[in-house]
Amino acid sequence: xxxxxxxxxxxxxxxxxxxxxxxxxxxxxxxxxxxxxxxxxxxxxxxxxxxxxxxxxxxxxxxxxxxxxxxxxxxxxxxxxxxxxxxxxxxxxxxxxxxxxxxxxxxxxxxxxxxxxxxxxxxxxxxxxxxxxxx
Numbered sequence: 468x469x470x471x472x473x474x475x476x477x478x479x480x481x482x483x484x485x486x487x488x489x490x491x492x493x494x495x496x497x498x499x500x501x502x503x504x505x506x507x508x509x510x511x512x513x514x515x516x517x518x519x520x521x522x523x524x525x526x527x528x529x530x531x532x533x534x535x536x537x538x539x540x541x542x543x544x545x546x547x548x549x550x551x552x553x554x555x556x557x558x559x560x561x562x563x564x565x566x567x568x569x570x571x572x573x574x575x576x577x578x579x580x581x582x583x584x585x586x587x588x589x590x591x592x593x594x595x596x597x598x599x600x601x602x
Contacts, residue, residue: 470515470553474500479522481515493518495526509580513550520549544590551594554579559598570595 474481480497483504491502491514500518502511525532525542532542558575559567572591576583581591596602 470512470519474515474519474522477519477523479519490514491518493521493525495522495529498522507580513554513580516550516553517546520546524549547590548594551579551581551590552598554581555591555595555598567599
């Protein structure tokens with residue numbers, strides 16, 4: 468998957484810069500994703516997937532995102548779900564030839580360079596279940 472091409476195909480700009488307080492963000496007014504230029508390739512891909520989800524699904528929710536903590540939390544969770552689902556698709560198609568019932572969330576998280584927190588564990592398992600159930 469070439470996430471950069473998908474982003475460009477949607478007329479969204481990508482700017483790499485020294486971001487001191489974050490790893491990346493999407494600016495809906497300029498239709499630009501800003502990425503910290505000091506990230507490793509895998510981290511950059513994860514942030515691009517996350518921000519691309521914001522760009523495609525949250526562009527008109529800027530006010531909601533910036534005015535309420537619950538709104539921001541909800542939209543961040545949705546973007547993380549989109550990122551995880553994208554990476555799961557790649558992983559299952561290309562790397563996991565075993566029986567689907569043997570899916571190992573930790574092995575996947577390490578491969579995808581995700582945090583291995585309990586929150587991410589729950590999110591990975593939930594998205595995996597949704598994918599195999601067709602939700």
